[in-house]
Amino acid sequence: MTEEPHTVADIARRPEHRYGNRPTMKDVAALAGVGLKTVSRVVNGEPGVTPDTERRVQDAIDTLGFRRNDSARVLRKGRTASVGLVLEDLADPFYGPLSRAVEEVARAHGALLINGSSAEDPDREQELALALCARRVDGLIVIPAGGDHRYLEPEIRAGVATVFVDRPAGRIEADTVLSDSFGGARTGVAHLIAHGHRRIGFIGDRPRIHTAAERLRGYRAAMEDAGLDVAEEWVSLGPTDPAGVTAAAVAMLSGQEPVTALFAGNNRVTVTVVRVLADLGRPVALVGFDDIELADLLGITVIAQDAAALGRTAAERLFRRLDGVEEPSATVVLGTRLIPRGSGEIPPPSDAV
Amino acid sequence: MTEEPHTVADIARRPEHRYGNRPTMKDVAALAGVGLKTVSRVVNGEPGVTPDTERRVQDAIDTLGFRRNDSARVLRKGRTASVGLVLEDLADPFYGPLSRAVEEVARAHGALLINGSSAEDPDREQELALALCARRVDGLIVIPAGGDHRYLEPEIRAGVATVFVDRPAGRIEADTVLSDSFGGARTGVAHLIAHGHRRIGFIGDRPRIHTAAERLRGYRAAMEDAGLDVAEEWVSLGPTDPAGVTAAAVAMLSGQEPVTALFAGNNRVTVTVVRVLADLGRPVALVGFDDIELADLLGITVIAQDAAALGRTAAERLFRRLDGVEEPSATVVLGTRLIPRGSGEIPPPSDAV
DNA sequence: CCCAGCTCTGACAACGTTGTCCAGGGCCTA
DNA sequence: TAGGCCCTGGACAACGTTGTCAGAGCTGGG
Missing domain, CATH: 3.40.50.2300 (Response regulator)
Known part of the structure; x- marks a missing residue:
């Protein structure tokens, strides 16, 4: 070492140190009376330091509360x-x-x-x-x-x-x-069809979201597989805020030929639909994409992804x-x-x- | 500038550049034919650069796909x-x-x-x-x-x-x-007492967790306020994994003098308790700490924190x-x-x- | 015509760390 | 005892950026 030892007080006295007065390896080296690189070696657990020196360095580190600056490290190491x-x-x-x-x-x-x-x-x-x-x-x-x-x-x-x-x-x-959004939605809708439904609504997100488009495609595929037509008013493509979903569900469930089952395109939609159905008083089948906490207690059938x-x-x-x-x-x-x-x-x- | 211009190909040719061949301000400066600091000025939107120079620098940045290295920046700025x-x-x-x-x-x-x-x-x-x-x-x-x-x-x-x-x-x-864990728990338990309960179970987490200890304290305070004793078997202090909570709840709900109401110490506990109660077949009052999604549909009374x-x-x-x-x-x-x-x-x- | 004052630009050091390289000293062997 | 080797420790440069400062070029006024 070449300078007189730095103490905690010395460092605290520095007027405008940028990291709010953080000790550096140089400070540690000065206090321990060793070279800069030796401190680096101790900090990184590199070999080539005698136990005695290592202890001196470690003491200095603890005394000063030194912590390696990873920004500098990153800059150097890449x-x-x-x-x-x-x-x-x-x-x-x-x-x-x-x-x-x-x-x-x-x-x-x-x-x-x-x-x-x-x-x-x-x-x-x-x-x-x-x-x-x-x-x-x-x-x-x-x-x-x-x-x-x-x-x-x-x-x-x-x-x-x-x-x-x-x-x-x-x-x-x-x-x-x-x-597998497509396959999952197709399976879910086919499940509803297998239970006798013919008029099935789909409430999903805007199709510019890929998963939403895929799920819609799965819905259409399942309907087509069963030879069923899809009326345009059975399909809602967002937005999926509670108000929008509620409006869509209510519309599909009223009128001359209401849907008898709903497929919900994601977890948020499912939650809102469940609320709507709870208020409705009449049983309507529902399958939702994504599992939700407590869905088991509420008896909600879902397509679960992991x-x-x-x-x-x-x-x-x-x-x-x-x-x-x-x-x-x-x-x-x-x-x-x-x-x-x-x-x-x-x-x-x-x-x- | 002092060096011949760097091109994209030049940089890609560098054998072992640490950030996987990332261009630096120096490269941009060389390509644009300006000094290092001028590039820095452009990147940081500092004044004192003529529109023409700025355009040249910007072109070089786009050509090279330069992005400022924030590690170096942090090191410098603190x-x-x-x-x-x-x-x-x-x-x-x-x-x-x-x-x-x-x-x-x-x-x-x-x-x-x-x-x-x-x-x-x-x-x-x-x-x-x-x-x-x-x-x-x-x-x-x-x-x-x-x-x-x-x-x-x-x-x-x-x-x-x-x-x-x-x-x-x-x-x-x-x-x-x-x-306010203490106050919340006290309020919740007082609510149960107000509805006629005398034997109330508390299922919470290990008391080394401060909130858990506070909620337990709130429970005891509410019971004491009402002049009610707390039997030791009414209190479960974790762990709060489903098995542990289920065992605790089942124990409190069986025996000669089962509890008639439960206070659940956090959201995870509440969920498990709800499952236990659903299997039980007999109505048991429940208040849970923390709100949960769909709790409204399940009719779960909670102490909600924001x-x-x-x-x-x-x-x-x-x-x-x-x-x-x-x-x-x-x-x-x-x-x-x-x-x-x-x-x-x-x-x-x-x-x- | 010269110089003051401005605007724009660039050279240079520094941030804190690590890699490279070299020096010095102790120990072993011949 | 001398020579060579190994082990420990340190000086120095470099990483990519920004702050400081000074120089170059230009304009306008005296």
């Missing part, structure tokens, strides 16, 4: 050991488990997860994803809100591993993990990329599961055709 | 414009809205939110919080899992603004935002600190609300004392 997750809304119960699953995988790989909500806004998705890239996350998992992800091309080319989940990427080729499996699969794929595995990008489609709980097995009223 | 949130479990529906509320406030202040789950493990909470500090987050919001937060003292002294939410900090003085308000309040306090407001640390307690929906208004059976 890897941040962090991955980003851009999702639609953390408050949506579907994304909690997904995010948690990603976090667990990241943790197992020693990486930190940074996530943000796009609020279903394409601009905000882009802003967030690029902000994460500016932070130099090693990888990115995106639940697309928008339909054009070419803005990520420079990043991907620059080496940011990227995986899309729940919805496919737009106008770009990339790894993708999806639930949010945690989606997140886990995507994260594992991401880390395989980060581990250097080179393979062509692929799309993985995870299956869904019909869980009959009563509401989907209600027969149509006898006076219905 | 502020990261990011805050960390350490919570218990992102998959818990209570924390989704809380996290989302924090994110919204952060966004409004131009900051990014980094969050992680402690899984209710004190060691993991510490590991996560310190990892966030190493990333030099400007501020930290913590939902404590452990009871000793002295490990944060050096960080706080070094200028990391810190706010605790939902549970108080242990052995350290800091800003805290809480729900998770989003907790998050918002904490985040606002955090950013006031970051904006330089100096004031003594304080604890804010947010009120709870009793929402009667039926289950809490069931009277005891007539043969009960």
Whole structure:
């Protein structure tokens, strides 16, 4: 060492230190009476330091409350050991488990997860994803809100591993993990048809959302498979706020030829529809896409997708990329599961055709 | 500029560039034929650049797909414009809205939110919080899992603004935002007593969790207010996994003198208890702490706390600190609300004392 | 015609860390 | 005892950005 030792008081006295007076390795080195690099070695558990020196350094670290500045470390090393997750809304119960699953995988790989909500806004998705890239996350998992992800091309080319989940990427080729929205909806609607329904309503989200379009397609396919026509007034395509869904459901359930069954396109729609049906007083069959907490108690038949499996699969794929595995990008489609709980097995009223 | 222009191909040809061949400001400067600092000025929208120069720089940026490296920026500037949130479990529906509320406030202040789950493990909470500090987050919001937060003292002294939410900090003085667990539980239990119950069970979490202890205290206070004794077998203190709660509930509901009403200490407990009661076939009164989705349809009376308000309040306090407001640390307690929906208004059976 | 004052630009250092490389000292062997 | 080797520790550069400062070019007034 070349300078007189720095004490805690010395450092606290520095007038305008940027990190609010944080000690650096240099301070630790000065206090311990060793060189800068020796401190680095101790901090990183590198070999080549005698136990005695190590103890002196460790004491200095504890005395000063030193913590390594990862920004500087990242700058030097080029890897941040962090991955980003851009999702639609953390408050949506579907994304909690997904995010948690990603976090667990990241943790197992020693990486930190940074996530943000796009609020279903394409601009905000882009802003967030690029902000994460500016932070130099090693990888990115995106639940697309928008339909054009070419803005990520420079990043991907620059080496940011990227995986899309729940919805496919737009106008770009990339790894993708999806639930089988088409097949799930088709199964669910076929289930209603098998229980005798002929007039079945579909309440889903705007078709610019890929899963919503796929579920609508599944609905139409099931109807067509059974040789049934679809009246336009049986189909509602968002928005899916409670008021919109309530209005749509009420419309379908009234009039000359009301639907006798409903298929709900996602968890939020299901919840609202259940409320409408509870007020209705007349039994109407219902199958919902996505499982919901307490659905078993309410006897709601659902098409369940495994949010945690989606997140886990995507994260594992991401880390395989980060581990250097080179393979062509692929799309993985995870299956869904019909869980009959009563509401989907209600027969149509006898006076219905 | 002093070097020959860098082209996209030049940069791609670099053998071992650490960020997977990312262009830097130097590259942009070389391609645009300007100095380094001019690029910096353009990127940051600083004045003093002629429109013509700015256009040349912007073109080079677009051509190369340049994105500023925020790690280097942070290192230089000392502020990261990011805050960390350490919570218990992102998959818990209570924390989704809380996290989302924090994110919204952060966004409004131009900051990014980094969050992680402690899984209710004190060691993991510490590991996560310190990892966030190493990333030099400007501020930290913590939902404590452990009871000793002295490990944060050096960080706080070094200028990391810190706010605790939902549970108080242990052995350290800091800003805290809480729900009124004691008052809420007392109100809920008093509600059951007002409806005629004398033997009331309490199923909560381990008392080392502050909210759990407070709710237990509220239960005991309400019972004492009414001059009622509490039998030890009426109180279950976790764990709150479904099996444990089911066993506890079944035990309290059987025997010579079963309880006629239950108070559930949190949302997970409530859900499990509702399942048990559904299987029981006999009406038992229930009040739960925390609101749950669909609780209205199931007619569950709850003590509701506002998770989003907790998050918002904490985040606002955090950013006031970051904006330089100096004031003594304080604890804010947010009120709870009793929402009667039926289950809490069931009277005891007539043969009960 | 010259210089003051402005605008625009660029050279340079610094942020805190890690990788490279070299020096010095102790120990073993011949 | 001398020479070589290994082990420990330190000096220095570099990562990509921003703040400081000074210089170049231009305009306008004296």
